[in-house]
Amino acid sequence: MRKKIVAGNWKMNTTVADGVQLAKDLVAKLSEVPSDVNLVVAPPFTHLCPVAEALKGSRIALSAQNCADQPKGAYTGEVAANMLVSAGCAYTILGHSERRQYYGETSATLVSKLGLALENGLKPIYCVGEMLSERNEGRHFDVVKAQLEEVLFGLSADQMANVVIAYEPVWAIGTGVTATSDQAQEIHAFIRKVLASKFGALAEEITILYGGSCKPSNAAELFACKDIDGGLIGGASLKADDFIAIAKSY
Numbered sequence: 001m002r003k004k005i006v007a008g009n010w011k012m013n014t015t016v017a018d019g020v021q022l023a024k025d026l027v028a029k030l031s032e033v034p035s036d037v038n039l040v041v042a043p044p045f046t047h048l049c050p051v052a053e054a055l056k057g058s059r060i061a062l063s064a065q066n067c068a069d070q071p072k073g074a075y076t077g078e079v080a081a082n083m084l085v086s087a088g089c090a091y092t093i094l095g096h097s098e099r100r101q102y103y104g105e106t107s108a109t110l111v112s113k114l115g116l117a118l119e120n121g122l123k124p125i126y127c128v129g130e131m132l133s134e135r136n137e138g139r140h141f142d143v144v145k146a147q148l149e150e151v152l153f154g155l156s157a158d159q160m161a162n163v164v165i166a167y168e169p170v171w172a173i174g175t176g177v178t179a180t181s182d183q184a185q186e187i188h189a190f191i192r193k194v195l196a197s198k199f200g201a202l203a204e205e206i207t208i209l210y211g212g213s214c215k216p217s218n219a220a221e222l223f224a225c226k227d228i229d230g231g232l233i234g235g236a237s238l239k240a241d242d243f244i245a246i247a248k249s250y
C-alpha cells in the first residue's frame with residue numbers, strides 16, 4: 001500500500017501569527033480526515049519553529065519549501081537540511097517549478113539538495129512538470145523523464161524509498177486550470193514506468209502527488225486515479241476548511 005499524502009505548500013504567504021493560527025485550525029479539524037491520509041504543511045522558513053509547536057502531538061507533519069545545496073558555512077541567506085530537521089521538519093519540497101523558473105535551480109543543484117536532505121533524514125517532495133509550451137509541442141513526457149533521470153537516477157534504492165514525487169504541470173499552478181484526471185493519470189503512470197526502469201518493483205511503492213489548482217471541487221476525481229497518491233496543494237492550502245475538505249475527499 002502506497003502512502004497517501006495531502007501536502008500544503010504555503011509558498012510566500014501568511015505572517016508568523018497567521019501561519020500559527022492556520023496550523024491550529026488544521027489540528028482542530030484533523031479528526032475529520034481519514035487516518036490513512038497523511039497531512040503535511042510547508043510554511044515559510046520563518047514559521048517552522050512556531051508551527052512545529054502548534055502541530056505538536058498531532059499527526060500533521062512539517063515540511064520546508066526548499067533547502068540549501070551546501071551542508072553549512074558562508075552561504076548568506078541559505079538554510080541547511082540539518083537546520084530544517086532541528087526545526088522539526090520531516091519533509092522538504094525540492095525542485096518546485098517556481099524555484100526552477102525564478103531562481104535558476106538546475107538538475108545539478110537539485111542533486112546536491114536531494115542528497116543533503118536524504119543524508120539528514122528529510123524526505124524530499126521532488127517536483128517535476130512541464131511548461132505549457134512543452135505540452136503543446138508534445139514534449140511533456142520527455143521533459144518529465146529528464147527531470148526524473150537527471151536528479152533521481154543516482155540514488156540508491158534505499159534513498160529512493162524516502163522520496164515523494166509531485167507532478168505539477170506548470171500551466172496548472174495557480175492558474176485555476178487543472179489537468180484533467182485522464183491527463184494527470186496518464187503522466188503519473190508514465191512517471192511510475194520511468195522509475196520502474198531504474199528501481200524495479202520499488203516504483204509501485206513510491207507516492208506520486210498531483211499539484212496544480214487542486215481544490216475541494218476536483219480533488220476527489222484526481223485522487224480516485226490509480227497512480228495518484230494525493231496532492232500538493234498551493235492556494236487552497238491557505239484556508240483550513242478547503243485544505244481539510246481536499247484531504248477528506250480522498
Ligand code: PGA
Binds near residue numbers: 009168211232234236
Ligand atoms: P496551486 O499550487 O495549488 O496554487 O496551483 C500548487 C503548487 O505550486 O504546489
